[in-house]
Amino acid sequence: MTPADPDIQGTTTFIPDLLYVGGRFRSGRALVCDREGRVAAVARAEELPERAEAVRLRGRAMLPGMVNAHSHAFQRVIRGRTEYRGRAAADSFWTWREEMYAAASRLTPEDIYDASRMAFLEMALSGITSVGEFHYLHRTPDGREYDDPNLLAREVVRAALDVGLRIALLRVAYARAGFRREPDDRQKRFIEPDPETFIRNTQTLTRDLTAEAPHAWVGVAPHSVRAVPVGYLREVEAFARASGLPVHMHVAEQPAEVEACLAETGRTPVALLADGGVLSPRFTGVHAVHVTAEEVASLAAAGACVCACPTTERNLGDGVLPADALLGAGVPLALGTDSHAQIDLLEDARELEYHMRLLSLSRNVLAPARDEDEGRAEVDANAGAPGKAAGAGQDEGRGMSALAARLFGCATCAGARSIGARAGAFEPGRAADFFTVALNDPSIAGASRADLLPAIVFSLSRAAVRETAVAGRLVTEQGRHPAQDEIVSRFAALQRRLWS
């Protein structure tokens, strides 16, 4: 944008103290959003046309909105309810799953709306602007289709749009309890027994969302190799390929799942997917905790993503993601809050690194290799010399933390790629989605401009997030959402009804 640009009508401009663009924080920059809610330009504040209406965000740093690539929104209702030792000899993922099934079988469509709105509100308050919702509740508790087979998916989408988030509804294919396992009554709500039914219902939802909801779209999610046999999986993938849809799948979360896959097919889960032609740049394997070096290589060769959910994985006792091997092989790592034991995507980002430190007894494990660092410095220099000069004045001799930039990239660009959102960075044409942090918040106060990103990635309190915007429109202001009280009180009433 230049000062002479006459096409200023309908645009919105935000001017924070610091804007994270081109891999560093810059002052005196304005984010200009077009009327479709995309980034039109990052402009110098003093060069804005006089007629431009600018929202001045004082005392704030602004960053691209984060992308939560793996969510099961309804699981918000079991937060805090599974932190007890049950009757089983040892609590595990599998005993946790019993509690989750108990909740899933009791929720009405309206309950699912209320629980989802609660989860999405928390996301908006923490700087998340897009969510990939891995949605597997399709049917009535006794396993019948609703008159509208997408009723529950629509309730989740309505919840996200009412809160103000973008949503990729990753519609789950679920066929069976598992290899050589009897049907489980509590999975009746999840099951669409044949690929034809799944594809028909997914097509209907795709058509309707395309027509009605610009901030909602569809992806497909064969639940896991445990729940979807290979023949069904192939048909779903062929449909997704023909329609260009993202494909998400739980992969290698638990050793028992890997062992069952070996017993049924003679292959590990990722090897099975590779042989079946399921891996592609549209594919995201969720978890991928228990993968071999060969499996990492085949994910990388296919250009596939992995979505890590370290907060949930540590809560469930799943294991530690080999983030060093995956990033080292060039696999993009997205992040998800999954079970919503906690909703704070920066916590997930820092855990990727912290878990590696605990295992290796060393520090800065996921920092890119030195040559990559130098490559980044060059890109930054080309991106805008004035900003670089301003940064150098305050932090002479200090480079930006490439580790923090890499982890923040997991929470933004990698997630956007995984769920098919054109978001994650302040670049023209991408979504004008952002969050701000208060620079005087005690958790980051005193950070220099160069230290600010590592301070945010490793230390930010969620309470420091002040504004969140989607498509250039503020969803939260001053750390509050306009519907917050109503959303929270309806959710509290739901919890009383469910559990008392």
Ligand SMILES: [Zn+2]
């Ligand atoms: Zn999951």
